[in-house]
Amino acid sequence: AQTVTQSQPEMSVQEAETVTLSCTYDTSESDYYLFWYKQPPSRQMILVIRQEAYKQQNATENRFSVNFQKAAKSFSLKISDSQLGDAAMYFCAYSRDSNYQLIWGAGTKLIIKP
Amino acid sequence: NAGVTQTPKFQVLKTGQSMTLQCAQDMNHEYMSWYRQDPGMGLRLIHYSVGAGITDQGEVPNGYNVSRSTTEDFPLRLLSAAPSQTSVYFCASSYLGLTSNEQFFGPGTRLTVL
Numbered sequence: 069a070q071t072v073t074q075s076q077p078e079m080s081v082q083e084a085e086t087v088t089l090s091c092t093y094d095t096s097e098s099d100y101y102l103f104w105y106k107q108p109p110s111r112q113m114i115l116v117i118r119q120e121a122y123k124q125q126n127a128t129e130n131r132f133s134v135n136f137q138k139a140a141k142s143f144s145l146k147i148s149d150s151q152l153g154d155a156a157m158y159f160c161a162y163s164r165d166s167n168y169q170l171i172w173g174a175g176t177k178l179i180i181k182p
Numbered sequence: 183n184a185g186v187t188q189t190p191k192f193q194v195l196k197t198g199q200s201m202t203l204q205c206a207q208d209m210n211h212e213y214m215s216w217y218r219q220d221p222g223m224g225l226r227l228i229h230y231s232v233g234a235g236i237t238d239q240g241e242v243p244n245g246y247n248v249s250r251s252t253t254e255d256f257p258l259r260l261l262s263a264a265p266s267q268t269s270v271y272f273c274a275s276s277y278l279g280l281t282s283n284e285q286f287f288g289p290g291t292r293l294t295v296l
Contacts, residue, residue: 072224103284113272113287159224168213168232168276169240170285172224 070095072162074173081150082181088135089145089176091160097121101163102136102143103170108156116158119143147178155180184208188273188288195263195295203258203291205273212278214256215285218242218269225272231256232278263295 071094081087093102104116119127119136127134131148147154160173189204207214215230217240227240231250245267247259256275260267270292274285 077222111270111290111292113274113290115284118284161224168278168285169215169227169230170217170225170274172226174222174224 072173078177080179091143103161105159186288207275211275214275
């Protein structure tokens, strides 16, 4: 069975600095998708970035980028120039290519210090 | 375009009561799903549907029923509420066939069972 592990329950970073959130996963599939979702206090789940496993290039969305290491089954999220609005829970999620069910990590609470 | 809507936003039930959580989407998405979110855990899939008239169980289906009579609506029914069903419930939807597997989430329903 696939599993997703986020080993950092909480992280804090100074505003304008860079922070990296860790995620590891376990799967025997070769094709799959990985996601980072942000959940602010409003509770709304917002997609931050996604990565297709067949793509070697790491995904980037403005200040958000990932370090995808397929062999190591690692998928970390880097947030550059952290802003107060980045404070939220961040969830890593996995989905098989032929299956739309998302498997979620337990989340990392990100605190931004002004 | 309202996206994914859920009602109610908050609900308090007594043990043994029944109720229906409503979910609707106006994006003509084939795939719809229900997740529950508990403290310290990632989201867990309850039920999902790949189209009208087709539903299937996820990871934690016990105590919940679903039906999909239209593409737009996917209600979740609690037959006899139990304190263990106290949670935040999210409905999500997506297109089938998209390689990105991106799911769009509703705002959630916070349910408390006394």
